Structure formats: structure tokens, C-alpha cells
Amino acid sequence: MENDFRSLKLLDHLQFVFRKLGINYPVMRKILEMKLTMDQRRVPTIFSGNASEKKEGNQFVKSLWIYALYGIILIFFIFIGDNYMFQLGIIFGISMFILMTSLISDFSTVLLDVRDKTILHTKPVDDRTINAAKIVHLTLYMLMMTGAFLGIPAIVMLIYHGVGYFLLFLVSTVWMILFIIALTALVYIFILRHFNGDKLQDIINYVQIILSICLVIGYQVAIRVFDFVDLDIVYHFSWWHVFLPPIWFAAPFELILHHNTAVSTIVLSIIALLLPLIAIYLYYRLMPAFERNLEKLLDQTAMGKEKKRPFVAMWEKLLCRSNVERAYFRLAYILMGEERDFKLKVYPSLGIAMVFPFIFIFSQTQSFAEVSKGNGYFNIYLALLFIGVTVSMLRFSSKYKAAWILHAAPVEDVTKSYSAALKAMLIKLLLPIFMLIAVVFILIFSVRIIPDMLIVGTVAVPQTLISYKLLKGEDFPFSEKFEATS
Known part of the structure; x- marks a missing residue:
């Protein structure tokens, strides 16, 4: 029995357009029916924390109420004065961030779908029809x-600002969506042309991390576009505004x-x-x-030779007393640098930690000379x-089942494994x-703060040990699945 998708029934009314385009x-x-059916088994990133719960139906559709809840935040900006550059700049900025991060995290698999290569290309289906299905999907x-x-904010706009404002917002929103899709696709095209499929997955991972960091620092840049004079919002154009899509x-x-x-x-x-x-023309x-x-994504070539890591070997000898601890140190160091799921969950907090001190310093109204003193x-x-x-997060790994090797090894001391993992974390991530x-702070505040920097670095060690006592797992590190974090 065929699935009854409302979106396909609505699409049937536009089938004459596709037929005229030779599709x-x-x-x-x-093809779309098959893709939508398979999507019912995929859990969106916004619900990934509860991925262990088996639920029926399309979980993305069921998660839309969360996006609607987020959208309520935008209503506040609709009533702030009548400076449309400020109102819409903030609204489109937040919208572009939410939509683009969701596109990258949840829908990269749609743009980079290689199942078409192995299944549909063996059937009498032309490329134009396959590509059309992908774009429509x-x-x-x-x-x-x-x-x-944007549904609830758009209704508020219609009531408060009128039909003209509402229609212009709808057109601008459609234009924004097309720009986001085309821009994301062009980035993937560039990456695929110059790198292999594995590198593409790494770059997607880093893009997700960077965009998560941008959520924290983006509003700092956006709000500085405007000046507040006697509680009135004033916009002054600067040349760098041409690089701000909102x-x-x-x-x-x-x-x-x-x-x-x-x-x-x-x-x-x-x-x-x-x-x-x-952007749309270039993508076409x-x-x-x-x-x-896209065939590069099907390349499952074997891994090359193990990378030489003299830097890791040096720290192993300095920090680890036994060969067992050194082996755990190397394992933890490599996993923290190469496991994508771990990086996606931990690296954004690292980026935010790197940015926060500077945000608090330069959010002050003091001059640079005053700040430096x-x-x-x-x-x-x-x-x-x-x-x-x-x-x-040291407890978790997407390859947690491989932890059986640690139980099979003739070493039962979990403390040694965690000791090595903590040391690897300090060297790999914190240092x-x-x-x-510290280098940037010394340039700002001069060499007088070097003793303070040494004290801060020393404080990190007991803080790590206290965190370990409070947050450690009962098993070896990297031996639990990420869904347990829910």
C-alpha cells in the first residue's frame, strides 16, 4: 500500500510544469515517495539526544513545533521602532542561521545522496528526473x-504592518531560501571538485562547528551595525555591510x-x-x-599508513609512566582529533571558550588604552x-562497541585509562x-600578566581532576554511545 503524503498530493497540481521541463x-x-518513506526512519539533529527512542512517523515533521517555538522570538523585533534595516536585519540574520545550520546538519544527506548512483542509475531513469527529485525533496x-x-511572525507582520509588508516579506523569504540552498550546494561543489569524499565529511563537520560558534559571536557583530541615539535606532552604511546577507x-x-x-x-x-x-544559475x-x-563519496579506499605523530610520542614519554597508560594516551589523542561525532559535540564549546574572553573585554565602552591598563x-x-x-564527553563515542577490546585486554584498571584520557585532553584541546x-592577552596587556597566565594554566589541572570526580563514567572512556547523553 502506498504512503499517503500530502506534499505529493499538492505537487500533483504542478505536474504540468515538470512535464514541460522534460521530466x-x-x-x-x-522516487520522492521512496525518499519520504525512508526519511521516516531518520531522526533530525534537533531530536538527536533522544535517538534511542523508537518512534513511528517522520520525526522531522514532528519536530516542526520546536522551530515554531523558536520563531516566536522574532516577534519581539517586529515591534521595535520603524527602522526596517534593524528589524529585518535581525530577523533575517536569525532566520538564515537557523535554516542554514539545519540544512547542513539535517539535509546534507539529501544534497549528497549517493544512493541514486547505486540504485536509480541502474534503472531506465534519466539524470534530469533524478536531479529534479533531489531538488524537490x-x-x-x-x-x-x-x-x-517564520509562520507565526509572518502573521503578526500582516496584522501589525499590513499586506504590503507581509507580501514583501514572503518574497524576500523565498529568495533567501533559494540563496541558502544554492550557496550550500556551491560550497559542496567546490569541495568535491578539489577534495575526496572523506575530506568533504570532515569539512561539513567543521562547518557545523563554525556555525555553532557564530551563533554566539554573530549577534555581537550584527548589533554593532546599528547605533542607539536617545533610544532611537539609527543605521549607518559601511562598506563591509555588503558582506552581510541579512x-x-x-x-x-x-x-x-x-x-x-x-x-x-x-x-x-x-x-x-x-x-x-x-547562485542559482551557477548551481544549475x-x-x-x-x-x-558525487562518485567520490562512493570511494571506500582503505586507509593509508598510520600517521607519524612525534609530538604525541614526546608527550607520552613526559606524562605517562607505563606503556599501558601511553597506549591509552595515544588512543584518546587520536580519537579526539579524528572522530567526527565527538568533535561536533565538543569543539563548539572549545570555540566558544576561545571567543568568550574577548567578547567580555571588548564589550566594554573603554578605549583600547584603558583596557590594556x-x-x-x-x-x-x-x-x-x-x-x-x-x-x-570523554565517556562517549560513535564507535563505542569497539570498547570490547579494552575489556578483552589483560588490564582492568579503568583509572589508568581515564588518567591518560584526561592528560590527552589537556594537551590536545586545552593547551x-x-x-x-595567552599570547593575544600578552599583546594586549603586556608581559606584566605572564605570572597570571601561569597561574591560570596551573588551575586547569585541579579543575580537570574535580570534573573527573564529578562526571566520570563507570566504564572505560569512549565506551558509551552518544544517545546516552539525553
Whole structure:
């Protein structure tokens, strides 16, 4: 019995468009039905903490209420004055972040679907139909997610600002979605052209990490675009605003509704109109090459020779007393640097820890000279906040089943394994971040703070031990599945 998807029934009303484009609509519909059925087994990232719970139905559709809840936050900005550059700049900024992170985390598998290569390409189905199914599949989900996230704010806009504002917001939102999809696809096209499939997975992982960090520092940049004068919000154009997409999409509101014909407003509006078109055109032109390069994801070549790590060997000898502890140290060091799931859950907190001290320093209204003479360097203690999070995550691994080898080995002392893992964490994660922050702080506050930096570095060791006592697991490190963190 076929699944009854409402989205496919709505799509049936537009089948004449696909037929005119030379697409085999019945075949495309069958492919979409298959993809949507398989999606019911996939748990979205927003629910990944409860992945161990078996639930029926499409979990992404059931998670849309969370996006709707997030969207309520945007209503606040609708009522702040009548400066559309500020209102819409913030709204589109938050929307682009939520939609783009969700696209990368949940829908990269749609853009990078290699199942078509092994299954559909053995059948009498042309590439155009397969590509159309992929694009429609992605667009359906993006529209549902955008509708959930922006639906309630859009209704409030209609009531408060009127029909013109509402319609312009809908058009701008569709344009924004197309720009996000095309831009993400172009990034993947570039990566696939120059790197192999394994490298692509690593880059996607790092993009997710970077975007998570941007959530913390992004509002710091966005809010500095505007000046507050007597509680009125004033926008002043600067050349670097042409690199801020949220400002692009806010400019047409100022141009059309407020009749602001300043050169900067016109330029930003033109960019908002043309760049999504250019991105979509480039994606269309490069799609055949993209499909060919997707074959790299099927390359399951064996791993090369083990990398030489003289740096690790040096720390092993310095910090570990026995050969067993050295073996655990090397294992933990390699896993923390190469396991994608671990990096995705831990590295964002590392990036935030690296950024936080500087946010608190430069959020002050003092001049640079005043800051350099003050005691703002104590903010470096904020960089140690991530230690507890990282220590707690040492228990987990996506390859947790491989921990049987630790139980099979003639070593039963879990303490030694955790001791080595904690030392590896300090060397692999804490030391580089701390050294980088310390160097910048010394440049800002001069060499007078070197004793303070040494004290902070020393404090990190007992803090790590206390975190271990409070948060340690009962088994070997990296022996529990991540779903247990729920």
C-alpha cells in the first residue's frame, strides 16, 4: 500500500510544469515517495539526544513545533521602532542561521545522496528526473521548516504592518531560501571538485562547528551595525555591510516601504535581487559536474599508513609512566582529533571558550588604552569553562562497541585509562587554546600578566581532576554511545 503524503498530493497540481521541463513526473513522484518513506526512519539533529527512542512517523515533521517555538522570538523585533534595516536585519540574520545550520546538519544527506548512483542509475531513469527529485525533496523540507519557523511572525507582520509588508516579506523569504540552498550546494561543489569524499565529511563537520560558534559571536557583530541615539535606532552604511546577507534582504523594505533612495540602500537591494539569481544559475550550470563528483563519496579506499605523530610520542614519554597508560594516551589523542561525532559535540564549546574572553573585554565602552591598563585579563578564566563539558564527553563515542577490546585486554584498571584520557585532553584541546589566548592577552596587556597566565594554566589541572570526580563514567572512556547523553 502506498504512503499517503500530502506534499505529493499538492505537487500533483504542478505536474504540468515538470512535464514541460522534460521530466518524467510519474517516475519522479515514485522516487520522492521512496525518499519520504525512508526519511521516516531518520531522526533530525534537533531530536538527536533522544535517538534511542523508537518512534513511528517522520520525526522531522514532528519536530516542526520546536522551530515554531523558536520563531516566536522574532516577534519581539517586529515591534521595535520603524527602522526596517534593524528589524529585518535581525530577523533575517536569525532566520538564515537557523535554516542554514539545519540544512547542513539535517539535509546534507539529501544534497549528497549517493544512493541514486547505486540504485536509480541502474534503472531506465534519466539524470534530469533524478536531479529534479533531489531538488524537490530538499525544497519540500526547507519550505516546511521555514513555514514553521517564520509562520507565526509572518502573521503578526500582516496584522501589525499590513499586506504590503507581509507580501514583501514572503518574497524576500523565498529568495533567501533559494540563496541558502544554492550557496550550500556551491560550497559542496567546490569541495568535491578539489577534495575526496572523506575530506568533504570532515569539512561539513567543521562547518557545523563554525556555525555553532557564530551563533554566539554573530549577534555581537550584527548589533554593532546599528547605533542607539536617545533610544532611537539609527543605521549607518559601511562598506563591509555588503558582506552581510541579512542586511541585503532588509534593504528592499527600506527602499520600497520607506522610499529611502540612498545609494547604499539601492546597492544592497540590487545585491539581494541578483546574488541569489547568480547562485542559482551557477548551481544549475555546475549540476552535471556535481553529480559526477558525487562518485567520490562512493570511494571506500582503505586507509593509508598510520600517521607519524612525534609530538604525541614526546608527550607520552613526559606524562605517562607505563606503556599501558601511553597506549591509552595515544588512543584518546587520536580519537579526539579524528572522530567526527565527538568533535561536533565538543569543539563548539572549545570555540566558544576561545571567543568568550574577548567578547567580555571588548564589550566594554573603554578605549583600547584603558583596557590594556586594566585587569580584564582575568576574563581568561572563562576559557576554562569548557573543561567540565569535555571531561563528561570523554565517556562517549560513535564507535563505542569497539570498547570490547579494552575489556578483552589483560588490564582492568579503568583509572589508568581515564588518567591518560584526561592528560590527552589537556594537551590536545586545552593547551593550544590556552596558549593562543595567552599570547593575544600578552599583546594586549603586556608581559606584566605572564605570572597570571601561569597561574591560570596551573588551575586547569585541579579543575580537570574535580570534573573527573564529578562526571566520570563507570566504564572505560569512549565506551558509551552518544544517545546516552539525553
